[in-house]
Amino acid sequence: xxxxxxxxxxxxxxxxxxxxxxxxxxxxxxxxxxxxxxxxxxxxxxxxxxxxxxxxxxxxxxxxxxxxxxxxxxxxxxxxxxxxxxxxxxxxxxxxxxxxxxxxxxxxxxxxxxxxxxxxxxxxxxxxxxxxxxxxxxxxxxxxxxxxxxxxxxxxxxxxxxxxxxxxxxxxxxxxxxxxxxxxxxxxxxxxxxxxxxxxxxxxxxxxxxxxxxxxxxxxxxxxxxxxxxxxxxxxxxxxxxxxxxxxxxxxxxxxxxxxxxxxxxxxxxxxxxxxxxxxxxxxxxxxxxxxxxxxxxxxxxxxxxxxxxxxxxxxxxxxxxxxxxxxxxxxxxxxxxxxxxxxxxxxxxxxxxxxxxxxxxxxxxxxxxxxxxxxxxxxxxxxxxxxxxxxxxxxxxxxxxxxxxxxxxx
Numbered sequence: 001x002x003x004x005x006x007x008x009x010x011x012x013x014x015x016x017x018x019x020x021x022x023x024x025x026x027x028x029x030x031x032x033x034x035x036x037x038x039x040x041x042x043x044x045x046x047x048x049x050x051x052x053x054x055x056x057x058x059x060x061x062x063x064x065x066x067x068x069x070x071x072x073x074x075x076x077x078x079x080x081x082x083x084x085x086x087x088x089x090x091x092x093x094x095x096x097x098x099x100x101x102x103x104x105x106x107x108x109x110x111x112x113x114x115x116x117x118x119x120x121x122x123x124x125x126x127x128x129x130x131x132x133x134x135x136x137x138x139x140x141x142x143x144x145x146x147x148x149x150x151x152x153x154x155x156x157x158x159x160x161x162x163x164x165x166x167x168x169x170x171x172x173x174x175x176x177x178x179x180x181x182x183x184x185x186x187x188x189x190x191x192x193x194x195x196x197x198x199x200x201x202x203x204x205x206x207x208x209x210x211x212x213x214x215x216x217x218x219x220x221x222x223x224x225x226x227x228x229x230x231x232x233x234x235x236x237x238x239x240x241x242x243x244x245x246x247x248x249x250x251x252x253x254x255x256x257x258x259x260x261x262x263x264x265x266x267x268x269x270x271x272x273x274x275x276x277x278x279x280x281x282x283x284x285x286x287x288x289x290x291x292x293x294x295x296x297x298x299x300x301x302x303x304x305x306x307x308x309x310x311x312x313x314x315x316x317x318x319x320x321x322x323x324x325x326x327x328x329x330x331x332x333x334x335x336x337x338x339x340x341x342x343x344x345x346x347x348x349x350x351x352x353x354x355x356x357x358x359x360x361x362x363x364x365x366x367x368x369x370x371x372x373x374x375x376x377x378x379x380x381x382x383x384x385x386x387x388x389x390x391x392x393x394x395x396x397x398x399x400x401x402x403x404x405x406x407x408x409x410x411x
Contacts, residue, residue: 022183023192024097024208030178033163050150057143061113061136071130074213077111084108096253097207140170140216157187170219190375197371200364236393241382243392244289251282252370259366269319291387318350
């Protein structure tokens, strides 16, 4: 299974039969799935005659005490054509919509819960330890149409694009979904992020951190193992490059989550404010790690993030003015009070400014820019210098010392 340290070395990866890496992107308008599959860029990458369509029904099982879920294991039996395929997934390393996990598949005659076919696989001892002799029961169901294509990226990396549309059924509750999965079959992990960025510039795509199974668990009110973990765990002794990679990827997720909040409530000044805060924090963290990075590509990426901030600045500026005027209006002791016509003018100006901003930035705009940024991080922009072998703690101390010396030198 690939871990963060594996991203720090460039090269090709051949995804074995028991490991999968995929980028999940949610499409808010399911009517666009067909258009996306027929997009000229996708057709350019598609292998001839590779389009497949199938209806998939999966039943997820767990013990009565939810032992598998608590251990971070998903167990399902899915109908694929005229076959029943039992699957166990474990060790999910997720970062936003990028999922890396171990997976074992076994064909079974009937959709009856039975973990014994997996006992001879590497996950067998773990299943015995977690579930023991307990009988599994049905937990939730997913039903969806899948259309998939085999793609070949420009560097020869192989990707499977799957467009899924259907619903999760958990108890009495149902939730529809439309999403695409970009699964790396072989090659450079960065290419699925690059392809995601290309598509997000054309379609309203957003990172989907939840698997279909996780969606169902949330509907049932069951916490997943990932939700119970701390958002980011760092050790001062770990290599600084690996630590900075984790920190930057984590903060990419924060920016994209804030962007979605802004799109849901663009009239609320606080959503814009929080988006700018998250973006500024990402830029600051990138600056903090700049001695580790190739200077030329660092400056280019910092400029891209700066341009995002500049797009948001005018709207934020008018929000600050309107908030100040509102406070003056509410303070009856002030001698000068804004007139109602002026406040109406400001409201009108903000509305026009917001419309222009949303027109300039398509719903998938931030997704595209930050997926490209993420891909850059995986493509080895790291310098081999005196900082490269440092621990996070030593690098932090070195940077603070440098700033103090710089301040003292300026008097």
